[in-house]
Amino acid sequence: MAAAPQAPARGSVRKTRPLVVKTSLNNPYAICWSELDRDHMHFILQTLEDRFRSTGLQKIEDKKKKKKTCVKKQSREKCNLDADIGEDLDEREADAKQPALGWSPVHIRKQLAIGVNEVTRALERSELLLVLVCKSAKPAIITSHLIQLSVSRAVPACQLPRLSERIAPVIGLKCVLALGFKKNSTDFADEVSAIIPRVPDLNVPWLPDTTEGSGDALEKPGREILETSFEDLSKPKRKLAEGQPASAVALQPLKIKKLIANPNKKRKPPKSKKTTSK
Numbered sequence: 001m002a003a004a005p006q007a008p009a010r011g012s013v014r015k016t017r018p019l020v021v022k023t024s025l026n027n028p029y030a031i032c033w034s035e036l037d038r039d040h041m042h043f044i045l046q047t048l049e050d051r052f053r054s055t056g057l058q059k060i061e062d063k064k065k066k067k068k069t070c071v072k073k074q075s076r077e078k079c080n081l082d083a084d085i086g087e088d089l090d091e092r093e094a095d096a097k098q099p100a101l102g103w104s105p106v107h108i109r110k111q112l113a114i115g116v117n118e119v120t121r122a123l124e125r126s127e128l129l130l131v132l133v134c135k136s137a138k139p140a141i142i143t144s145h146l147i148q149l150s151v152s153r154a155v156p157a158c159q160l161p162r163l164s165e166r167i168a169p170v171i172g173l174k175c176v177l178a179l180g181f182k183k184n185s186t187d188f189a190d191e192v193s194a195i196i197p198r199v200p201d202l203n204v205p206w207l208p209d210t211t212e213g214s215g216d217a218l219e220k221p222g223r224e225i226l227e228t229s230f231e232d233l234s235k236p237k238r239k240l241a242e243g244q245p246a247s248a249v250a251l252q253p254l255k256i257k258k259l260i261a262n263p264n265k266k267r268k269p270p271k272s273k274k275t276t277s278k
Helices: 038-055 081-097 116-124 141-152 163-171 189-198 221-227
Strands: 058-060 102-104 112-114 128-134 157-160 178-182
Touching: 038 157, 038 163, 038 189, 112 116, 116 128, 116 141, 116 178, 128 141, 128 163, 128 189, 141 157
Parallel strands: 128 157
Antiparallel strands: 058 102, 112 178, 128 178
């Protein structure tokens, strides 16, 4: 006699997993650095290299690692006092002959923003006149955010090949991925005023290009700041130019290339709250 079919035990029926649907948006705009003319590139690199050599800006680091002369072992607990006194005198003489560590001269270093992080902070505070970025930075996302920051702050910026190779050895660094000149850079005023007209304009679709327009360098914001006095530059805020709107950001319509239909109307199921057993 055949056995009667039994009902499945409680909890034995497996629930089908819901289909996970993930919504993602792609940026239709391609943001990149503007191409720099080869003649302008050589002029900027040579001008900066000559100026840094004339100022004598250097970063001196202590590359010598101090080695312990006495090994901490039970068999070598005592060291000769004469040898220790002689080594201390040698170290003092070497320190006296060695130049002071750090940047020298310091007042020139304060006029520059060296490195991606320092340039980013200075741009956010609107402290820069000019930004130069090395093209050899990998991955490129390390310096790509400086494009939007430079355009929003109306600061001329460009990407230079071999910037790190030419400038880093002169100032005693291993690499220089970004270099910014501050508004109080009196020692680099002539170089900045000569470089700004050669910097190409940047294009960010959702931000108006305030540096675009004439080729005359006097209409650039950097030259206007250079012609002002040092007291005016030290002020936290500057008056807006006549006819310039208070908000420098203008939204533009987004162009959608393709729409993918969802006929089944699949939605992500809500997360079920798990009841905690007391």
